[in-house]
Amino acid sequence: MVIDMHVHPAFYGEICTPEKVKEHKKIGGYDLMGPFPKEETCIQMDHFGVDRLVLLPLDVSAHEGGHLVTNEEIRALMDLEPERFWGFASVDPDSPDALEVLDYAFKNLGLMGLKLNPSKQAFYPADPKMDAIYKKCIQYNKPILFHAGMSWEPGTLMKYSVPLNFEEVAVKYPQLRICLAHFGWPFAVDTAALCLKYPNVYTDTSAMYMDSPEKFMDYIFNQAWGPLWFQNNFAKQVMFGSNNPRFRTARVKRGLDSIEMRDDVREKLMGGNALRFLGMED
Amino acid sequence: MVEMTSFEIISRKEFDLVRITDRVREFAENSGVKNGLVYVITNHTTTGVFVNESLECLETDIENFLGDLIPTVKDYAHNHFLPSYGATGNNCPGHLKSLVVGNHSVIPIKDGKMFGGAAQEIYFAEFDGIQLRKVQIVVMGE
Numbered sequence: 001m002v003i004d005m006h007v008h009p010a011f012y013g014e015i016c017t018p019e020k021v022k023e024h025k026k027i028g029g030y031d032l033m034g035p036f037p038k039e040e041t042c043i044q045m046d047h048f049g050v051d052r053l054v055l056l057p058l059d060v061s062a063h064e065g066g067h068l069v070t071n072e073e074i075r076a077l078m079d080l081e082p083e084r085f086w087g088f089a090s091v092d093p094d095s096p097d098a099l100e101v102l103d104y105a106f107k108n109l110g111l112m113g114l115k116l117n118p119s120k121q122a123f124y125p126a127d128p129k130m131d132a133i134y135k136k137c138i139q140y141n142k143p144i145l146f147h148a149g150m151s152w153e154p155g156t157l158m159k160y161s162v163p164l165n166f167e168e169v170a171v172k173y174p175q176l177r178i179c180l181a182h183f184g185w186p187f188a189v190d191t192a193a194l195c196l197k198y199p200n201v202y203t204d205t206s207a208m209y210m211d212s213p214e215k216f217m218d219y220i221f222n223q224a225w226g227p228l229w230f231q232n233n234f235a236k237q238v239m240f241g242s243n244n245p246r247f248r249t250a251r252v253k254r255g256l257d258s259i260e261m262r263d264d265v266r267e268k269l270m271g272g273n274a275l276r277f278l279g280m281e282d
Numbered sequence: 283m284v285e286m287t288s289f290e291i292i293s294r295k296e297f298d299l300v301r302i303t304d305r306v307r308e309f310a311e312n313s314g315v316k317n318g319l320v321y322v323i324t325n326h327t328t329t330g331v332f333v334n335e336s337l338e339c340l341e342t343d344i345e346n347f348l349g350d351l352i353p354t355v356k357d358y359a360h361n362h363f364l365p366s367y368g369a370t371g372n373n374c375p376g377h378l379k380s381l382v383v384g385n386h387s388v389i390p391i392k393d394g395k396m397f398g399g400a401a402q403e404i405y406f407a408e409f410d411g412i413q414l415r416k417v418q419i420v421v422m423g424e
Binding site: 031047211212214245246247 | 292294295296355356357358361362363365366367368369370372412413414
């Protein structure tokens with residue numbers, strides 16, 4: 001099974017009013033992008049051999065007064081295509097009702113994990129105010145996908161999301177599965193070190209900020225990392241993710257397809273590791 | 283007089299040739315223009331519109347020709363982050379194929395009928411699929 005772990009459905013036509021499009025562009029820094037029908041996504045998935053998309057919302061209600069897709073919209077999209085779309089929740093840690101929103105998202109909406117962006121939501125991952133949220137995720141056995149490294153979104157500072165900021169969380173909550181998305185780029189070596197040391201730390205491939213898909217993935221897998229680092233050290237901790245619509249699912253997949261690796265490792269990268277991260281496999 | 287319309291296509295492949303002659307003919311021949319021209323124009327910069335013979339072998343040759351001329355993987359200057367989109371521009375081959383093919387085709391209208399050659403098929407060409415696309419038809423004449 002091929003699973004894209006990192007998709008922002010900011011322009012899925014079924015949830016996009018003109019006001020929503022404007023809000024999503026402003027929050028996400030997407031500018032010239034525009035809505036498209038779900039049918040387009042389904043045709044892409046079938047043609048490029050992608051079985052599931054994990055859809056991510058982002059709650060910035062306390063900081064920016066809005067959302068880059070709400071938890072309820074994620075649930076609605078999942079219901080439209082239950083065989084294709086899986087979904088996460090998001091809460092703004094500074095919202096007074098963050099814990100109630102998260103509980104509702106897990107218990108009532110059936111969302112599969114939590115998406116947080118420390119840079120956009122302006123918090124340090126090891127801040128004690130986050131403990132209750134982490135404990136709620138452990139209570140429901142749900143993973144957290146953190147933005148890590150540079151974020152293009154406006155109003156984001158990298159200081160909140162450098163990979164080393166997550167080390168205390170990994171140590172304090174070894175039963176909590178956390179993903180430092182985007183390879184933590186440009187701090188990909190730091191991310192590798194955390195994956196090596198902590199089995200509950202994952203990363204995803206949702207970065208393609210420079211060059212062609214082939215060149216960028218070659219840079220990560222063969223230059224920033226040694227050619228065997230991933231295969232021989234943390235093969236169970238890197239997941240295919242695109243950051244669509246910023247980077248197209250098919251293009252990131254094309255870049256990964258160009259990297260030499262063993263077949264069993266590629267299966268883990270493209271879907272097996274996501275199933276374990278999501279708690280669906282041991 | 284000038285009559286205009288547009289229609290949408292969701293391409294099915296990254297490189298996709300879609301035959302659109304019947305849609306153009308229907309609009310052109312119901313436009314009320316007896317003698318003039320029909321223009322078929324794409325709204326996009328990584329697509330094209332062209333006329334050729336509708337044979338699968340030729341469609342394969344056209345795809346291979348453009349692919350040989352403009353390889354998918356190359357160090358294009360366009361392979362960089364575009365702040366205006368918030369995305370990396372990795373679709374230079376689509377832009378260059380669009381440049382080669384062109385954005386429109388023109389067919390004469392005579393006595394209220396499209397007056398093209400018997401072998402002529404109008405194609406919408408997708409070079410950066412899979413995407414929702416828009417094509418315009420403009421009929422000018424009297």
